[in-house]
Amino acid sequence: MIKYTICFLKRQSRFLMLNRLHPPIMGLWNGVGGKLEPDEAPLSGVLREVLEETGIPLKSAAYKGMVTWAIDGASHGGMHAFIAEVPDDFDIKTPVLIDEGILDWRELEWILHPENAGVPENLPFFLPDMLAGDDCFHYHFCYSNGTITSHEKTPLSEAILQSS
Numbered sequence: 001m002i003k004y005t006i007c008f009l010k011r012q013s014r015f016l017m018l019n020r021l022h023p024p025i026m027g028l029w030n031g032v033g034g035k036l037e038p039d040e041a042p043l044s045g046v047l048r049e050v051l052e053e054t055g056i057p058l059k060s061a062a063y064k065g066m067v068t069w070a071i072d073g074a075s076h077g078g079m080h081a082f083i084a085e086v087p088d089d090f091d092i093k094t095p096v097l098i099d100e101g102i103l104d105w106r107e108l109e110w111i112l113h114p115e116n117a118g119v120p121e122n123l124p125f126f127l128p129d130m131l132a133g134d135d136c137f138h139y140h141f142c143y144s145n146g147t148i149t150s151h152e153k154t155p156l157s158e159a160i161l162q163s164s
């Protein structure tokens with residue numbers, strides 16, 4: 001069961017990212033998102049989280065697939081991932097402190113830099129793919145001792161896509 005959503009909010013080569021104040025992604029720059037409410041559809045959930053955390057009233061976001069993770073062999077969690085363009089007329093003074101952390105713009109090049117320890121370890125594995133194409137995938141990561149030990153990418157079936 002996928003409990004979370006995440007949205008990467010893009011404007012040209014920059015993304016509006018959240019440096020989270022609280023676990024599970026504390027201290028790292030991540031997309032905006034959060035927990036789905038009971039019976040909430042992933043798109044509705046992510047639009048709600050984006051509005052709550054940034055004030056951006058998105059009308060839609062592009063579905064990019066699922067990211068799941070297992071820790072020491074036990075399935076642990078997952079999120080539905082989306083990408084959206086920040087509307088041209090939306091202005092935000094950054095950096096800005098919100099309840100969940102600090103919102104600020106980050107360059108894609110910085111986000112994807114391999115030596116960059118400022119983003120969740122799995123993010124550079126899936127974000128370039130999500131930006132590159134229209135296909136949706138399921139990305140699965142296995143962690144041991146707090147680090148990724150293996151990962152795989154499989155196409156998402158039509159059936160899953162329609163139900164998400």
Ligand SMILES: Nc1nc2c([nH]c(=O)n2[C@H]2C[C@H](O)[C@@H](COP(=O)(O)OP(=O)(O)OP(=O)(O)O)O2)c(=O)[nH]1
Pocket residue numbers: 004005006023024025030031032033034035036069077079100120122123
């Ligand atoms: N890139 C990346 N993001 C992750 C991973 N694990 C994980 O939970 N996230 C994302 C999913 C959510 O967008 C966010 C965690 O959301 P959250 O627990 O703060 O949710 P929330 O704000 O609704 O929390 P709450 O107030 O309801 O407790 O972090 C991961 O391994 N990689």
